[in-house]
Amino acid sequence: MKPVVLRVKRLDATQWMPLxxxxxxxxxxxxxxxxxxxxxxxxxxxxxxxxxxxxxxIPPGFEVQIRARSGLALQHGIGMVNAPGTIDSDYRGEIGVVLINWGERPFRIEPGDRIAQMVLARVYRAMWVESAALEETQRGSGGFGHTGIE
Structure with missing residues (x-):
């Protein structure tokens, strides 16, 4: 797998933290x-x-998704309000993670704690084509949840 180069700038006094x-x-x-x-x-x-x-x-044609950590979710009820969060290729501000405590007890975050995960993903630009009709599918216009739970 060919790596994609992500240039990173440390802000504040975070030289002690691993990338x-x-x-x-x-x-x-x-x-x-x-x-x-x-x-x-x-x-x-x-x-x-x-x-x-x-x-x-982030190079053009890519995004970084910020996702919750499953261990924090399962063990403490910690998630993200806007999961997944998207970082666009033209954003240059600090990455922030909006955590929420859905648990029943207070949750303490220590300096350097692993709080989320970052996934690099390719993105494509959509080109809209207006059409009078769309091709039929087996599902058709069946709505949200229409396939049931079985």
């Missing part, structure tokens, strides 16, 4: 960390933007 990294050979996402100087506690139901201390240059 995003894949945890295993087959991992799709890179863990990203909380660039905070003191712990932050999220109360149940509270959401907050957590800084990462990173700004990146």
């Amino acid at each position: 995003p990294a894949y945890a295993s050979e087959g991992a799709s996402g890179m863990d990203i960390r909380a660039a905070i100087h003191e712990p932050i506690t999220l109360a149940p139901g509270e959401f907050r933007r957590i800084p990462t201390g990173l700004s990146i240059a």
